[in-house]
Amino acid sequence: MAVEQIYDYVIIGGGTAGAALAARLSENSEARVALLEAGAGEGPAIMSDGNPEAAVGLWGSSVDWNYTTTPQSGTENTVHTWPRGRVLGGSSSINGLTHLRGHASSYDAWEKQGAAGWNYREMLPFLMRSERAAGRDPRFRGQAGPMTIEEPPAATPLAQDLHDAAVDAGFPRCEDGNAPQAEGVFWSERNVAGGRRQSAADAYLLPVLSRPNLTVVTDAQVQRLLMDNGRCRGAEYVRNGKPGTVHAEREVVLSAGAIGSPQILMLSGIGPADHLRQLGIPVRADLPGVGANLHDHPLAWISYGVKKSPVPGPSRQAMLLARTSRDRDPDILMSFTSVALEPRWAGAQEGFSILFGLANPTSRGSVRLRSADPTSYPLIDPAYLTESEDLARMVTALRMARHIARADALSAWRDDEILPGKEAVTDEECGAYIRRTVGTYFHPVGTCRIGADDGAVVDTALRVHGIDGLSIADASVMPSIVAANTNAAVLGIAERAAHLVAARAER
Numbered sequence: 001m002a003v004e005q006i007y008d009y010v011i012i013g014g015g016t017a018g019a020a021l022a023a024r025l026s027e028n029s030e031a032r033v034a035l036l037e038a039g040a041g042e043g044p045a046i047m048s049d050g051n052p053e054a055a056v057g058l059w060g061s062s063v064d065w066n067y068t069t070t071p072q073s074g075t076e077n078t079v080h081t082w083p084r085g086r087v088l089g090g091s092s093s094i095n096g097l098t099h100l101r102g103h104a105s106s107y108d109a110w111e112k113q114g115a116a117g118w119n120y121r122e123m124l125p126f127l128m129r130s131e132r133a134a135g136r137d138p139r140f141r142g143q144a145g146p147m148t149i150e151e152p153p154a155a156t157p158l159a160q161d162l163h164d165a166a167v168d169a170g171f172p173r174c175e176d177g178n179a180p181q182a183e184g185v186f187w188s189e190r191n192v193a194g195g196r197r198q199s200a201a202d203a204y205l206l207p208v209l210s211r212p213n214l215t216v217v218t219d220a221q222v223q224r225l226l227m228d229n230g231r232c233r234g235a236e237y238v239r240n241g242k243p244g245t246v247h248a249e250r251e252v253v254l255s256a257g258a259i260g261s262p263q264i265l266m267l268s269g270i271g272p273a274d275h276l277r278q279l280g281i282p283v284r285a286d287l288p289g290v291g292a293n294l295h296d297h298p299l300a301w302i303s304y305g306v307k308k309s310p311v312p313g314p315s316r317q318a319m320l321l322a323r324t325s326r327d328r329d330p331d332i333l334m335s336f337t338s339v340a341l342e343p344r345w346a347g348a349q350e351g352f353s354i355l356f357g358l359a360n361p362t363s364r365g366s367v368r369l370r371s372a373d374p375t376s377y378p379l380i381d382p383a384y385l386t387e388s389e390d391l392a393r394m395v396t397a398l399r400m401a402r403h404i405a406r407a408d409a410l411s412a413w414r415d416d417e418i419l420p421g422k423e424a425v426t427d428e429e430c431g432a433y434i435r436r437t438v439g440t441y442f443h444p445v446g447t448c449r450i451g452a453d454d455g456a457v458v459d460t461a462l463r464v465h466g467i468d469g470l471s472i473a474d475a476s477v478m479p480s481i482v483a484a485n486t487n488a489a490v491l492g493i494a495e496r497a498a499h500l501v502a503a504r505a506e507r
């Protein structure tokens with residue numbers, strides 16, 4: 001198909017945000033929308049046969065960018081593997097499908113950091129717009145959005161007892177983990193439709209691909225933005241080894257994710273001036289916040305053997321949102337699985353695990369270019385556990401997880417503690433275990449944050465500071481991470497971006 005090269009909107013990156021945004025902006029049949037995605041048009045649904053349990057097999061495959069971090073001083077100099085989706089649907093095509101929007105305090109924290117109007121109350125309509133959560137309370141749950149929410153109908157006996165152990169340990173039962181102030185133990189919801197995996201591309205994009213005003217170009221890796229006197233006019237890309245350009249008459253929206261968006265900005269001369277000069281990239285806008293503020297939920301777990309074999313098969317899975325102290329917002333996110341996992345997903349055996357992640361870490365890292373070559377992978381430094389407070393809270397979380405694992409509800413199952421076991425008793429020993437085994441929860445955010453200060457990259461209407469015709473909508477704009485898996489929050493950001501971009505055109 002010949003590609004029409006001039007559009008009203010060019011969206012770069014067809015991941016969670018880009019897929020949703022392209023579908024929403026092309027609802028206006030007058031708006032010519034192009035979506036450029038570096039990866040292929042299909043893959044995960046075929047490779048996994050749509051099986052919701054099959055995500056792990058997609059990691060490291062041809063639909064994964066396969067990033068690695070720089071050696072992490074906070075985790076014994078480990079180089080962590082970072083899967084990110086390189087395919088239509090982006091990371092939502094290879095993710096774990098958990099649908100959790102996050103506690104109201106996570107969004108209110110954005111406004112406190114200078115993102116005026118980006119609070120829970122203002123985000124709620126956009127979070128609701130994305131979801132179709134049948135049977136949930138319509139006051140705060142969407143009923144008619146593109147993203148279908150399904151739960152496995154029943155819990156296996158072990159999954160039920162893991163849930164009940166958290167209740168035994170004193171955590172409140174919570175009906176809906178996506179309620180505004182949800183805290184305690186709840187059953188997780190999933191992005192599953194008719195029993196099949198559902199990426200943002202499946203939910204939003206595939207149903208509208210036949211729109212004449214929507215062009216989706218896959219296998220097109222954007223190299224840099226076309227800049228003209230402080231205005232972004234389009235992008236240069238490479239497809240099947242051949243260069244191409246695409247022009248936007250109204251706006252370019254970057255949705256290349258928390259790694260890709262700052263990378264493309266810096267390749268285009270928009271970022272920290274010193275860093276760009278060192279690489280010989282002409283500076284078009286000195287924005288020190290580009291690529292800064294990178295963070296992710298650090299994740300670790302404890303695991304146990306079992307006295308009897310659990311029933312295999314799909315099951316509901318319990319999660320827990322808790323606080324390490326009363327004066328904090330909820331800051332520990334746990335999930336309960338019916339296998340004993342080895343550290344960093346190295347394998348699994350019969351048993352159970354309690355995974356614990358720090359929901360609002362204070363450590364901050366960066367994304368920087370390795371070179372001016374657009375095909376070379378950037379330097380990714382999430383700075384895991386570089387703030388001592390983060391390690392201390394992870395130790396508290398480990399103790400909470402152990403307290404749950406030792407509850408009566410699990411006495412028929414619980415055998416020896418496999419990880420960390422007897423080697424980790426004191427705080428120092430628990431801390432050492434965490435540093436040795438912690439890894440990614442797959443949730444990088446923050447590298448182009450919203451705000452008005454010198455370190456902010458986009459304003460509260462998501463427009464890049466100092467550049468006309470360019471905005472950003474993806475996980476990178478979050479000032480701080482939500483106390484939840486990040487996909488649902490990114491969908492909310494994309495819904496709001498669609499509203500903001502369309503409103504600009506009407507003026």
Ligand SMILES: Cc1cc2nc3c(=O)[nH]c(=O)nc-3n(C[C@H](O)[C@H](O)[C@H](O)COP(=O)(O)OP(=O)(O)OC[C@H]3O[C@@H](n4cnc5c(N)ncnc54)[C@H](O)[C@@H]3O)c2cc1C
Nearest residue numbers: 013015016017038090091096097098222257260475485487
């Ligand atoms: C393994 C894994 C498990 C996860 N599990 C969950 C979960 O269970 N629940 C949950 O809520 N969240 C989960 N997440 C996180 C969630 O999927 C992400 O937060 C979300 O998808 C991010 O959306 P995004 O639009 O910011 O980026 P992405 O979805 O990553 O999209 C970015 C897109 O841009 C494309 N791109 C990048 N650079 C370029 C370029 N130069 N040119 C063209 N295209 C480009 C990429 O190929 C990609 O398609 C998981 C993520 C991973 C990787």
